[in-house]
Structure formats: C-alpha cells, structure tokens
Amino acid sequence: MAKRSVLSDDELLSLAEEFTLEKDFFKLGVKLNFPILEINKSLKECKDDVFRATVMSLHHWRDLQRPGTDVRSKLYTILKELGHHKAADVLVTGDDDFDKKSLLRTVEVCTPSESSASITKNMDLQSDLADEVSMVSSAMSQSDYSMSVKKDSKFDESGSGSEKPSEPRSTGLTDYLDQMNVDRTPDPSVDVGVAGWVNKTGAAMQPRIGAPGADRLTDIRPSIGHLETLRLEDYQVELAEPALQGHNTCVVAPTGSGKTYVAVAVAQEVLRKSPGKKVIFVVNQVPLVHQQSTVFKKYIKDVAYICGDHGQPQITRLPMDQVLRKNDVVVLTAQILVDALTKGQVSFNQIGIIVFDECHETKKDSQYNAIMAKYMEQKLKNKKPLPQILGMTASLGVGNARSDKIAIQYMLKMCANMDVVKLSTVKKHKESLEKVVNKPEEGLHVVTSRTEDSFAEEIQDLMYQVFKYINSSTGSAVLNTTVEKLSSLRSSNHSRENFSHVLCKLKKEIAENTQSKDLQLGLMTCAQYLKEYSSALAIHETARTKDALQCLLEFIKEKSSKAVTTNTEKILIRTFQEKQQELERISMSPKSPNNPALDELQNLIERDIVTCRTQENNGPFRAILFTQTIASTWALQKWVMETDSLKDLHPEVLVGCRNPGMNLRHQTDVLDNFRNGVHKLLIATSVIQQGIDIPACNFVYRYNYITDAVARIQARGRTRKPGGRFDLVVHDYRGLDGKDKLSKEQEQIMQQATDAVSSLSIEQMILGTAEYQQHRNVQIFNQQRPKPFDQCNHSYHCKHCDALVCHSADIRIVPGGHHVVIHRQIFSKIRIVASRGVGQDPGHWSSVEHAKKEIRCADERCDTKLGSILKCNNRMLLAFSIKSLRLRSEASKTKTNKSWGSLPFIFQKVPVTEASFGFNDIPGTVA
Ligand SMILES: [Zn+2]
Known part of the structure; x- marks a missing residue:
C-alpha cells in the first residue's frame, strides 16, 4: 500500500493534461499549500505554460510528502474538491491494483462534516453582514459623510449562486479560498465574465495596479467577483520577499513605486498562513486612511477603516474589538491604535501583522513609536505571539548625519525602533523599477530681493516704535537686552526664524519678570504686534505687498473692534493708523518694484504650461506649489487668480487639519478636483508632502521653502509623470540654496547607508540593532513608571x-x-x-x-x-x-x-x- 501511494511521473503527466487554465493551476497550487510566490514563480519558470507548471508543481509536491504518506488519496481529494473529476479519475483508473474503495472512502469521510461547517460559516457571515448594513444605513441617515467605520459589503452585491448558503460545498478548500478570496466556484464555465485569472494577452483589459506597462506585470492570484487580481511588478515581488517569509521588514522604495500593493500581497499571505489573525494598517494622516483602505478593498474582502474625522461631528462609533472581529484588515490612524491598545480593546495576539505607512516616523515621541513601545514591552515580557511588523517608506532618513557611519547608525536605530530585521530594497530588478518611477529634472532659481523696499522699511519702523514703547514702560534690564537683540534682527530678512525664536524668549521673560498684571498684559500685547509685523514682512517677501498689507489691516480691524482695549493697545493701533495711508500708497503705487521671486515663479509656470501644450506626452498641466506658511498659501492663491496668464489654472489651497485648517472632507474634495482637472494648481504647505496619492502631477515648485532630505525626496516624489520637473525658487540672501545643496548631499549619504544596511543579513541586523533595543527598553521602562498626582497644587x-x-x-x-x-x-x-x-x-x-x-x-x-x-x-x-x-x-x-x-x-x-x-x-x- 505504501508503495502504491507514490505516483509515477507518467501519472502526473496525464493528471496535468486537464490543467490548461492558469486559474485552475492557481487553485491547485493553493490547495497543495504552496505560498503564492512559489506558484507565481513556477508559472514564470515555465514561461506561462500552465501544463508544464502543473506537472512541475505536482512533482515537487509529491517529493515534499513524507515517505509513507498516501499521496494518491490526498491528491484524489484535492482534485475532487476542485471539480477536476477527470483528473481524479486518472488516479483511480490508472492502475488495476489500486484500491478504489479505500480511496473513495477517504473522500467521503472528509467531505460531509466540513460541508455543514461551511454552511454555518456562510450563514454567520450573512447575518453579520445584515447587522453591518443596517448599522451603516442608519449611520448614513444621521450624517451624510462622517462615517468613521465603513465596510465593503460584498455578498449582497455579487448575487452569484455560488454564495447561497444552501449549496453544500467541501471546505478545507472553501476556508482557504475564503481567506484568499480565490474564486470558489468549482466549474470554470460559471466564471465567464467574472474578473478572474488573467493571461498575458488579455492583460491590457485588466485593471492595472501599481505601475504602467501591462506586459511587464506578474500575476499573483485570481479573485472572486468584483475583487481584482493583484498583480505585482518584478521589483515589487522582490520588495515583498523578506516579509512574505515572515520577517519583520522595512521596505524602502521611491514614492510612486506602489508600496501599498506590496503590503497587500504580504497581508494576503499573513491571512492565508494564520487564519483568524488580523491585519492592521497604520497611517500617520487622516486622509490616508480612506486612500489606503480603498486600495486594500480591491483585493481583500473584509476591510474597514477607522478615523477621527476632523471637524465632523456625529461620528459613528464602534468599539475597536467589534470592528476587528468583523474584518480581516483594518486601516486606521496611529492614535486610534494607541488608544485601543491602552484600553485593552485589542491585544497583540489578535494581530497577524502591523503595517506602518511612512514608517520613518517611528521615532521619538511619535504615535508610531508609542505603538512599538507597547510591542517592545510585550517582547520584553516574552509574551507571544507578537504580530509581524512591516514598515514602508520612501526613505528612512539619516537625522543630521554628515557621514556614512552616523547615517548607518541612525538607520539601525530606526530598525531597532520597529524591531525590523531586514531592510528590503530593490537590488535585482532595478530596471523594472526605473521604468515605473520617474526622476524629474531639477532646477534651482536664485533670485534677488526687491531693489528698493519702502514697505519693509515702514514696517520695520513700526516695529522700532514697539521696541521703544517696551523700553519706556519697563526698567527691567533682562527685557531690554532681549529687545535690543530683537531690534537688531528685525531688519534682516534671512533671520526671520531667529526673530520668532527670540520673540518667544521675550514673552517668557515678560511673564517671569513683570510684577503687575496690567503691565504684563500691555507687554504681551506688544509682543503680539511684533509677531504680526514680522509675519507681514514674511508675506511681503513671499507674495505681493498688497497681500501683506491686507493681513495687517485685518489684524488691526479685529483688534480695534474689541469692546474694551488696554491703553497700550490703543497706542499701538494709533501708531499703525498713522502709517496706514503711507502703506496703502506704497502697495498701490505702480512705481513699487515687483517681487522678483514672484516674477521668477510666474516665468516657470508659464514655461511649463507651454511645454504641456506643445509636447503631447507630458499630459495636461498639473502642478503643486509648496510654500512655508498657511498665510502665504492664501496670498499666493490670490496672486495666481489675479494674474492673467495663470488664472485659468484655478488654483486651490491645501493645508493641514490644524486650526485654522481644512477638515478631511474639504481636503478630499480639493484632491478630487485636482485629479479631475478642476484645479490645475495646488498651493500647499507640507501637509501633502507625505503619502497622499496625487498621481497626476507633472510639476513641483518649491517656493522659498526648504526641508530636510526626507521631505525633499517626498516632495520630488509628487512629480510622477514623464517629463516632470522639480524646481526650487529661493531668495539669495536666505542661504536656502546652500541648505538645499546640503539636503541633496544628505540624500546621497542616505542612499549609501540604505544600500549598506539592506545588504546586511538577518543575523547581522539582529546584532546591529541589539544595542539600540536595549537602550530603548530602559527608556520604555522609565517612561512607564506611574506619574504622581500634583502634590503642590500648581x-x-x-x-x-x-x-x-x-x-x-x-x-x-x-x-x-x-x-x-x-x-x-x-x-x-x-x-x-x-x-x-x-x-x-x-x-x-x-x-x-x-x-x-x-x-x-x-x-x-x-x-x-x-x-x-x-x-x-x-x-x-x-x-x-x-x-x-x-x-x-x-x-x-x-x-x-x-x-x-x-x-x-x-x-x-x-x-x-x-x-x-x-x-x-x-x-x-x-x-
Ligand atoms: Zn488673559
């Protein structure tokens, strides 16, 4: 009998004859318990010849079985379950000595009980779904938008007969395919019209993911109903590999390379390997919750997202454990997971994997690090099982490192924070990556300031008067020193950051050194006016003089409309009003010089509009203009709208959620309108530098706005189209071009460090991160000592x-x-x-x-x-x-x-x- 159970090569050949569709082959592979990548690999090795791949896989599977295993019976069961009756018959009829009865018995024994389990499971799912639908619809009636828990309903939509609970099915496979979302219908003919397994010639008709170039795509698995087939590029498969093997991994790949799809593939594998475990996808910004869950929903059935929606009252609330129970994947913002872990609504042993989007944030006091602190605490206590960790980023960063060595240390520390043992980058398939990710051409434009600037002089004079007032009302030597310093800083444009720094110091000194309440109130008011004048100068430097004046006028209007004002305030208002006419005259005068930076920016935008018009492959004009402050976004928007050659771009502002910012709904609307071309220019602060998917952008302008190397890479990553440009406009006196050069150099160091760290083996990584982890554990221990109540009653x-x-x-x-x-x-x-x-x-x-x-x-x-x-x-x-x-x-x-x-x-x-x-x-x- 033991001898009989082994299949001959000829038998395998005849079995495989029935396998001509990739879909069938895939199902067989899954049933044989091969990882998705293996299945995919064998298809590729056989140059997509399904027959050959099937023979190869069956051989391989047979060889893997322990001696004495009844390979024949197992295979018979599998083939029957898959509906390949003919192939199954080959096993039975192939040899007269074969004990048909015992074989058939094996099948009968295992099938019926599992079938009924399948029915129960389906009915549960249906009633769960009914709950969900009623919950969702009642939520909808309360509020049309702010649903914080939303679920992809699937069974009611599919309407396919195969979903009826009354239809008995065998289930070892059913459960498998349930998790996998693989088509469960046994008869291939039923699948006509359903998005299924795609062969290469039909690839163009299939929804593409991740990247252009359908002919280079690699199929990963088939799907059911409206779920799409996940198809990865070669380089994406390479990126996913360590994580698919179960290692804690950090994936480092450029913006636009489709890292989310790598995460989907890994998530599918985790769900397959560990039934019942959940996938948590953590993002660092609210708009990303919706965006990333949309991607997951295409490929995985039960996906929910949770977010606190800014500015939207009446949020539908479900406890985390309930959301988790009903879904395989939950996309959420970090704080929600921190809260749920703290409250014990969720524990690590429920989670199969935690994915950190933009994982370079896992440092210091970030919420990502708070999650990892809880994880490390469990690890210290040796509490298992712990979830797998997957980090994703365009660049891990190097801190302030100026040398490779420090940069590598920084990265190892980041990996230690995430408990990561493998940094995954594209090494083998660089070509496949380069076809997808465009490196835009960079330009640097250094401009001079206005030739004469009487507006700035007048504002500086106003500031001087405030200084004089402070000095006259207090004898405090401490204050006078600080005021002296401020006064020397006020007239130099390049030290604006310094100015606000010293201003903070002044406020602190006022609070500490002023005895009378009225005096403090007066001095604080002075500080407020200084701040306002300084920010008016900033707007004047970034935008037009009249925009700067407008802001000041609004400030003064608000102040003078107050019912009660201090004497100091009255004086400050009067001082301004004395100058108001002169300021208005300057801002209106045609003789006042234009802002050279704005002129340069206008030239650039006009140039790029023309490029788009004349060169077809560039596509329609879409650009993002990055600037430093919220006030300057509004000023620049006004400028574009009032400039004839630019106003057709219908510029829109995109800023963060902080007061006085935009709420999520507003942000989403703006992004939608940018995608569909209503707005062709976005004027933004750093809010959209990270992660938010803006695929259709061909030009990025950074306007007097420099950040570190990580943010630089992020900003450049917005330029996704071929022929794209990445331009920087800076004033000569601010030294920003030098800073940009520095962050460019840092980018190089970062690249070298990434190469070095990603070449380390897992063992080397564990050694390299051990020291940092130990250090961190001490920190975590210290932080967790409970704080006392306030004994002093402050x-x-x-x-x-x-x-x-x-x-x-x-x-x-x-x-x-x-x-x-x-x-x-x-x-x-x-x-x-x-x-x-x-x-x-x-x-x-x-x-x-x-x-x-x-x-x-x-x-x-x-x-x-x-x-x-x-x-x-x-x-x-x-x-x-x-x-x-x-x-x-x-x-x-x-x-x-x-x-x-x-x-x-x-x-x-x-x-x-x-x-x-x-x-x-x-x-x-x-x-
Ligand atoms: Zn007060």
Missing part, C-alpha cells in the same frame, strides 16, 4: 495676562483624554463666547463633540482663548488647552507646556457625569 494662569484661572485640584480627566475644570468658581474666571473659527477635532473615538463655544480669558482686554466647551450626552464639559495656560508654583518658576501629557504629574480620571455641567448651569453668551 496654579494655572492666562499666559497672556497672567490672570489666575484654576488649580490642579480643580482639574479632572474625562474619557477621550480631555482635561476639564469641575468647580463652579471657574465661571468667575472665564467668559464663554460663541466660537469664531472651525472647532478643532475633539478627539478620536470619544463620544464628545463641540458645543461651538469658546472659553476666553475673563479680562475682556486680554480675551485670550483658553479652551472650548464640549458636549457629551447633553452635558457640558469645560475643556482647557494647556498651551494657553501658564503654570506657577511657590517653589518653581513659571512654565508653559505643549501638552497635558508633558506635565510631570497626572490628574484624577472621572466619568463625564462627575465633571460636567448642565446646559443651564453655564452663564455667558448663549448662541
């Missing part, structure tokens, strides 16, 4: 006017992490007014929304915003922002903090009911 003051607001004892933390004040006395320390701007996102995943009211300083002359009123189940919460407050204690000096978390102590956590007020309890303006 007081909190308005950072602008120093008025007392509350004490530590008045503060509680409510679910969602908001810091609220609970004592009624607070109402005498604050005023409540209707919100002016768009409210900031009240936080992910908490059932809190904005009440559209702000907390302001009680002193109307100061009027600083101290926090917001939040609403939760008709209760009101007074949430304060630590950034607007200044901490004082008897012992220590004053201190401002960027976040509540950075304080050395914590506050009591209480439910909303113990920390909130009824609507009627709250005095003040009622909208």
Whole structure:
C-alpha cells in the first residue's frame, strides 16, 4: 500500500493534461499549500505554460510528502474538491491494483462534516453582514459623510449562486479560498465574465495596479467577483520577499513605486498562513486612511477603516474589538491604535501583522513609536505571539548625519525602533523599477530681493516704535537686552526664524519678570504686534505687498473692534493708523518694484504650461506649489487668480487639519478636483508632502521653502509623470540654496547607508540593532513608571495676562483624554463666547463633540482663548488647552507646556457625569 501511494511521473503527466487554465493551476497550487510566490514563480519558470507548471508543481509536491504518506488519496481529494473529476479519475483508473474503495472512502469521510461547517460559516457571515448594513444605513441617515467605520459589503452585491448558503460545498478548500478570496466556484464555465485569472494577452483589459506597462506585470492570484487580481511588478515581488517569509521588514522604495500593493500581497499571505489573525494598517494622516483602505478593498474582502474625522461631528462609533472581529484588515490612524491598545480593546495576539505607512516616523515621541513601545514591552515580557511588523517608506532618513557611519547608525536605530530585521530594497530588478518611477529634472532659481523696499522699511519702523514703547514702560534690564537683540534682527530678512525664536524668549521673560498684571498684559500685547509685523514682512517677501498689507489691516480691524482695549493697545493701533495711508500708497503705487521671486515663479509656470501644450506626452498641466506658511498659501492663491496668464489654472489651497485648517472632507474634495482637472494648481504647505496619492502631477515648485532630505525626496516624489520637473525658487540672501545643496548631499549619504544596511543579513541586523533595543527598553521602562498626582497644587494662569484661572485640584480627566475644570468658581474666571473659527477635532473615538463655544480669558482686554466647551450626552464639559495656560508654583518658576501629557504629574480620571455641567448651569453668551 505504501508503495502504491507514490505516483509515477507518467501519472502526473496525464493528471496535468486537464490543467490548461492558469486559474485552475492557481487553485491547485493553493490547495497543495504552496505560498503564492512559489506558484507565481513556477508559472514564470515555465514561461506561462500552465501544463508544464502543473506537472512541475505536482512533482515537487509529491517529493515534499513524507515517505509513507498516501499521496494518491490526498491528491484524489484535492482534485475532487476542485471539480477536476477527470483528473481524479486518472488516479483511480490508472492502475488495476489500486484500491478504489479505500480511496473513495477517504473522500467521503472528509467531505460531509466540513460541508455543514461551511454552511454555518456562510450563514454567520450573512447575518453579520445584515447587522453591518443596517448599522451603516442608519449611520448614513444621521450624517451624510462622517462615517468613521465603513465596510465593503460584498455578498449582497455579487448575487452569484455560488454564495447561497444552501449549496453544500467541501471546505478545507472553501476556508482557504475564503481567506484568499480565490474564486470558489468549482466549474470554470460559471466564471465567464467574472474578473478572474488573467493571461498575458488579455492583460491590457485588466485593471492595472501599481505601475504602467501591462506586459511587464506578474500575476499573483485570481479573485472572486468584483475583487481584482493583484498583480505585482518584478521589483515589487522582490520588495515583498523578506516579509512574505515572515520577517519583520522595512521596505524602502521611491514614492510612486506602489508600496501599498506590496503590503497587500504580504497581508494576503499573513491571512492565508494564520487564519483568524488580523491585519492592521497604520497611517500617520487622516486622509490616508480612506486612500489606503480603498486600495486594500480591491483585493481583500473584509476591510474597514477607522478615523477621527476632523471637524465632523456625529461620528459613528464602534468599539475597536467589534470592528476587528468583523474584518480581516483594518486601516486606521496611529492614535486610534494607541488608544485601543491602552484600553485593552485589542491585544497583540489578535494581530497577524502591523503595517506602518511612512514608517520613518517611528521615532521619538511619535504615535508610531508609542505603538512599538507597547510591542517592545510585550517582547520584553516574552509574551507571544507578537504580530509581524512591516514598515514602508520612501526613505528612512539619516537625522543630521554628515557621514556614512552616523547615517548607518541612525538607520539601525530606526530598525531597532520597529524591531525590523531586514531592510528590503530593490537590488535585482532595478530596471523594472526605473521604468515605473520617474526622476524629474531639477532646477534651482536664485533670485534677488526687491531693489528698493519702502514697505519693509515702514514696517520695520513700526516695529522700532514697539521696541521703544517696551523700553519706556519697563526698567527691567533682562527685557531690554532681549529687545535690543530683537531690534537688531528685525531688519534682516534671512533671520526671520531667529526673530520668532527670540520673540518667544521675550514673552517668557515678560511673564517671569513683570510684577503687575496690567503691565504684563500691555507687554504681551506688544509682543503680539511684533509677531504680526514680522509675519507681514514674511508675506511681503513671499507674495505681493498688497497681500501683506491686507493681513495687517485685518489684524488691526479685529483688534480695534474689541469692546474694551488696554491703553497700550490703543497706542499701538494709533501708531499703525498713522502709517496706514503711507502703506496703502506704497502697495498701490505702480512705481513699487515687483517681487522678483514672484516674477521668477510666474516665468516657470508659464514655461511649463507651454511645454504641456506643445509636447503631447507630458499630459495636461498639473502642478503643486509648496510654500512655508498657511498665510502665504492664501496670498499666493490670490496672486495666481489675479494674474492673467495663470488664472485659468484655478488654483486651490491645501493645508493641514490644524486650526485654522481644512477638515478631511474639504481636503478630499480639493484632491478630487485636482485629479479631475478642476484645479490645475495646488498651493500647499507640507501637509501633502507625505503619502497622499496625487498621481497626476507633472510639476513641483518649491517656493522659498526648504526641508530636510526626507521631505525633499517626498516632495520630488509628487512629480510622477514623464517629463516632470522639480524646481526650487529661493531668495539669495536666505542661504536656502546652500541648505538645499546640503539636503541633496544628505540624500546621497542616505542612499549609501540604505544600500549598506539592506545588504546586511538577518543575523547581522539582529546584532546591529541589539544595542539600540536595549537602550530603548530602559527608556520604555522609565517612561512607564506611574506619574504622581500634583502634590503642590500648581496654579494655572492666562499666559497672556497672567490672570489666575484654576488649580490642579480643580482639574479632572474625562474619557477621550480631555482635561476639564469641575468647580463652579471657574465661571468667575472665564467668559464663554460663541466660537469664531472651525472647532478643532475633539478627539478620536470619544463620544464628545463641540458645543461651538469658546472659553476666553475673563479680562475682556486680554480675551485670550483658553479652551472650548464640549458636549457629551447633553452635558457640558469645560475643556482647557494647556498651551494657553501658564503654570506657577511657590517653589518653581513659571512654565508653559505643549501638552497635558508633558506635565510631570497626572490628574484624577472621572466619568463625564462627575465633571460636567448642565446646559443651564453655564452663564455667558448663549448662541
Ligand atoms: Zn488673559
């Protein structure tokens, strides 16, 4: 019997005769338990000859079986399950001695019970789906957009008979294919019209992924219904390899090389290898959640995404564990995973793999690193199983490294942070990569400043008057030194960053050295005007004089419309108004010189518009203009719209979610309209430098805007089209061209370091990262020591006017992490007014929304915003922002903090009911 179970080569040949379709071959390969890559490889080795590939695979499979295994029975079962009755018959009829009965018995024994399991499973899925659909539709009726959990419904759409639960099927395979999304229909003829296994000649009709050039595509697997076939380029397969083997991997490949598809392939493999485990895909920006989950949904059935949608109230909320239970892949922002892990809604042993998009962020206090800290904690405790880690980036970065050695150390440290043992780059298939990724031509344009600049001189004079005022109202030597320094910085354009730095120092000194509250309020107001003048100069340098003036006029208008103002403020307003006419005259005068930087930018854009018009292969004009500040994006937009040769580009602004930014919906709309050509020019801050997919862009202009090497590569990666350009326009006096040269050099160092680190073997990587991991573990241990409550009961003051607001004892933390004040006395320390701007996102995943009211300083002359009123189940919460407050204690000096978390102590956590007020309890303006 043992001898009989072995198949002869001839038998394998006749079996394989039935396999002429790649789809059938693929199903067989999966059933034989070959990894997807193996199947794909054998097809390629046989030059897509399915018959030969089948013979080869069957040989290989037979050889893998342990001696004595009943290969014949196993194969018979597989072939029957796959519906290849003829091939199965070959096994039975091939030899008279063969024990048909025992063979048939094997099949019967294994089939029926598994079939019924399959039915149950399908029914479960259907009822789950019914829940999901009703949930989703009720969510839709509440709000048309802000659905934070969305699911790809599939069974109801397919309408295919093969999905009916009443149809019994064998299931070893069914389960397999369930996870794989492989077509489950046994009879190939049923598949006509369904996107299935594609042969190379028909490839052009298939949806392409990742990259152009269908003839170079490699098929990875077939799919069911509307799920598409994932097809990877050679280089993408190479990138995926270490991760497919189960190693913690960091994939480094250029923007536009389709790293997400590499992640999809790895995710499919993880789901196949470890049934029941989940794939978590973590992104660092809200708009990416939607974008990346869309990619996954094309290839994997149960994909959900979760995000806190900025500026959108009424978010549908499901606990993380529920979302995870119903889906194989969950795409989310890092903070949501941090929260869920902290709250214990999800644990690492549920997760098969965590993918970090833009993983070069896994450093310092980032949320990525917070996730990895929790992972390392488990690793230290030797708690298993831990999820696999996959990082993806265009460049890991090298910090400030100027030498290869330091750069390599930096990268090893990054790998240690991610527990990565393999840096995966394209080495073998460089050609295949180069066909896909375009390296745009770079240009550097150094411009001089305006020949004469009376506007800047007038603004500097205004600043001088503020300095004079400060000096006259205080005798403090400390202040005078700082003011002196500011005064020397005000007139030099290249030291604007320095100026705002010293200005911060001045504010701190005012708070520490001023005895009277009124004096502090006055001096802080002076600092505010200095800041405003400085940013007007920045706009003047970037855009037109009239744009700079406009900003100043708006600022002054707001200040003079206040009901109560300090004497200082009155003086400052009057000083400005005395100059206003002169400023307006300068900005209107045709004699005033143009901004040479703007002229150069205009030339470049006009040149590129012409290129697009005359050279067909460039495609329609799409460009992104990067600039430093939000204020300058608006100014530049106005300039383009008022410039005849450019206004047809219909420029639109794209900035981040921070106040006063744009919410997700707005961002998505802008990006859609850029894709479809409504806007041909995007004017953006760094928000879209990372990750967000803007495929149709042929020109990138960086306008007086330099970043480090990583961001430089990111920005250049936006230029995706052949014939694209990457231009930099800078002022000569700012030394930015030198900085850009430096970051170019750094890019070279980074490339060399990446090559070096990616050549290391896994063993070498483990050795190389060990030291950093150890160091990090100590850090994690230290951080996790619990913080105490505040023993000194610090007081909190308005950072602008120093008025007392509350004490530590008045503060509680409510679910969602908001810091609220609970004592009624607070109402005498604050005023409540209707919100002016768009409210900031009240936080992910908490059932809190904005009440559209702000907390302001009680002193109307100061009027600083101290926090917001939040609403939760008709209760009101007074949430304060630590950034607007200044901490004082008897012992220590004053201190401002960027976040509540950075304080050395914590506050009591209480439910909303113990920390909130009824609507009627709250005095003040009622909208
Ligand atoms: Zn105040």
